[in-house]
Amino acid sequence: MTDTILDVRNLHVQFQTDERLIKAVDGISFEVKRGQTLGIVGESGSGKSVTSLAVMGLVPSPGRVAGGELWFQAAESDTGAIDLVKVPPSHRRTYRGNQISMIFQEPMSSLNPVYTCGFQLTEAIRLHQNISEAEARRQAIALLQEVKLLPSDEELKQRYLEELPQSELAHPSSEAELNRHINQQKQSILDRYPHELSGGQIQRVMIAMAISCNPSLLIADEPTTALDVTVQATILDLLRELRDRRNMSIMFITHDLGVIADIADTVAVMYQGRIVEYGSVWQIFSSPQHPYTKSLLTCRPRPDRRLQLLPTVSDFMEVVTTPSGETVIQEKPTDMFQAVRNAAEMSDFDLDHRLTELQQQSPLLSVRDLQVAFPVRGVWGETKRYVMAVNGVSFDVYPGETLGLVGESGCGKTTLARTLLRLIEPTQGQILFEGRPAHSLEGQALRQLRQEMQIIFQNPFGSLDPRMTVGAAVIEPLKIHRRGNQRQNRERAAYLLERVGLDPQLMHRYPHEFSGGQRQRIAIARALALNPKFIICDESVSALDVSVQAQVLNLLKELQGEFGLTYIFISHDLSVVKFMSDRIMVMNRGKIEEIGPAEAIYREPKQPYTRQLIAAIPVGSLERIRERQVERGIAVG
Structure with a gap:
């Protein structure tokens, strides 16, 4: 029996639309070894998920496998490998779910x-x-x-x-x-x-x-993307344990090379339907060859570095079209660690000086002993008890500062954020914004306050009206608060869209015509429409690819400097929070575990819960890769 359980040869998957032919997968080849994990990494639209659907025989219409071979060797078969492309649909169930199983991206759906x-x-x-x-x-x-x-x-x-x-x-x-x-x-x-x-x-x-059904091959399509880093770490541990115990092969698909480093033995990097780099996990991380791989490795925030801006894909490469119409990737002649504009690491002196300057001001936002309780109803609708979602929280936020708020799902982060904006009413405590009692304002005073406080939600597609053009979505807050005439509002919307990196000529388009990263930029433009002083970013980059995430994080930092914004930046990912924040506040079960300068929280966490969050960050270090590979008896360089 061969050691190769899946041998993909020159696979092509195409989608025929009314306008053109889309080559979602364009002639890729790779192998999955028995008992090992192949990691497939790339940004949205690179062809990762379509590749997995082709193996499962689930490519949706109007897509089709237009060429190539999918040779699969069942674990207990003596008949040799079979080409899944040639298996009739009526016999696919013999393999699908039985010999080949799949975990899909969004567990809740x-x-x-x-x-x-x-x-x-x-x-x-x-x-x-x-x-x-x-x-x-x-x-x-x-x-x-x-x-x-x-x-x-x-x-x-x-x-x-x-x-x-x-x-x-x-x-x-x-x-x-x-x-x-x-x-x-x-x-x-x-x-x-x-x-x-x-x-x-x-x-x-x-x-x-x-x-x-004890499958020979398990396909995991972004199985940890929507999960907290601590939960993600336990799921990765579980998959490794199941793989080793059952001698099962795994095809693990993700956009995060940090996660790939924790689970994969071999890595295929996909870009625009093609595999641009393929090799052992050690080779990919120790000596990346393709500029796209280099950019993916560096654009994710690393908690052990203190860059002012993150590298992006465009810092490493550009895609040009030849006179014959062919697209070619060209590497930019620059060292990968010098690719970021003005991205020198900040020194301890710079960090301390900035914090001192920020805290010499009067707080923009002061929260004192804030409590939010939700009633738990009985069978007959009576209140049986209360759940304390936020329990006695006190902190200050200074003008121009970014306060990072980190913790697992259910710790009270989003409830706190919505309470600060009075989208949820506090049970007890004070919220002071520029000295004004935001917790008790009503009518016109509350309406005026909300012009100065905005929020960017996690899911941009859910926060934009699908029936409203993006131009109308940005203009809507200006109309609600009666700012300017129609011409002025359109000019303001065009300026904001251009400032967040979008063409103002696209104002007439609808949200579904944009990518996830573009929709988040539209949501940011909308939040800036009223020129607020304070913005809450609630998991605003959690659903984005790491390459797009880097662009949005850089944009938020640039806008902060340009407009003098103050942020509360909420995430369960401590590496992202540390990159963005001056100080970090760690929440657990409705209470503050600890609060302090971002560098101090990472270097010397005082609470076990904070240390647990830091330990769960998939940093993708060569030391950890070497340890895991040696444990599995795999030689590394």
Whole structure:
């Protein structure tokens, strides 16, 4: 049996639209070795996901596999490799979900919300096995224990005994009661609906579903993009453990080379439908050859560096069109670490001097003992108790400062942000903006305050009206607050769109006609329309590719200097927060764990929770890559 489980040769995938033929995948070739992980990395539109869909036989219409071969060697097959391209659609299910499984990108939309997790997991099991419902549920429980969503029987037993009073331990019915309790605990997780689980828990359900038929090849398409860094780290650990225990191969797709460094053995870098660099993870990180790979490696913020601006793809290469119409990538003649404009690292003196100057001013925003409580209703609608989403938070933000707010999902970051803007009413405490009591303002005074405080949301597509042109979206705040006439407002919108790097001639287009990074630029232009003093960036780059993320982060810094803006920058990614921030505030369970200068928080975190966040950052260091490869018995340079 060959060591290669998947051999892709000269694969072409095309989409025929009314206007033109799109070559989504343009003649790529690679191999996936048995028991190893191939990482496929690239920005949105590079062809990563289309490649995985071609392997699964799920390329959506009007797309089609226009050429190439997909040779797959099943784990227990003696008949040799088969070309999946030639397998009739009626026989694809023999391989899809059985020998080849897939974890899709967005866990919250991967499960049907009207069915329990147990029903959907047992359905996947019974689809490929002729077994009873009871046996399928038993297998489902075992899978959930394997992916560590459900504790093992021994752990459940130990927890039960710890909670049981000493006087009852020797009771004759204790053993029967113990077994009944353990079974109840195991069955309860199957009876939950997707909305009752967190993103990380749902992703574990999806992994359990994907490995339910013991596949030889697992395709993971951006499985950690929407997750906190701590949850992301646990999912990566889980995938590595499952791969090694089951001798399973993984095709791991992402836009983040830091994540690739933590899990991959071999790496394929894709750009515009082609593989521009291919080699071992050590080769790619220690000696990148292609300018696009170099840019991806450096455009992600690294917490151990203090750049004023991040490198972007355009600093390393440019795409030119030849007279014959062919596109060619040309590397710019510059060292990769000198590619950033004015990006010298800031010294300790520069950082201290800036912080001192900022804090010599009166605070722009002061928060004192802020509390936000949400009622938990009973069966009849009565309030049974309150959940403290924000619990006694106090801090100051100074004019021109960026205060980073970091923490896991559910820690209270977004609730705090919306409360500062009075989109959620505080339960207790004070919010002072330039000395004005923002927590108690009403009517015209509150309306005036909101002109000076804006927010950029995480999902730009969700925050822009799909029925409104982008020009109208930027002009809308000016109309609401009766600023200027129609001509002045159009000129203001055109100026702002141009300032965020978009052509004002595109004002008549709609949000769906722009990429994710462009939509976020439109959302930034809209937030700037009223010339505010204070902007909250709520996970505003979390959903973007690292290359686009670098452009948006640079833009936010440039705009801060130009317009004198003050930011609260919210993210679960400490490396991004550290790049943007003067000071960092760490939140956990509604409270502030610690607050201090960004460099001090990273270098000398005082709280275990902060140290946990820092340890979970996928930095992609050569030392860590060497350690992981040596552990797996793979030689490195």
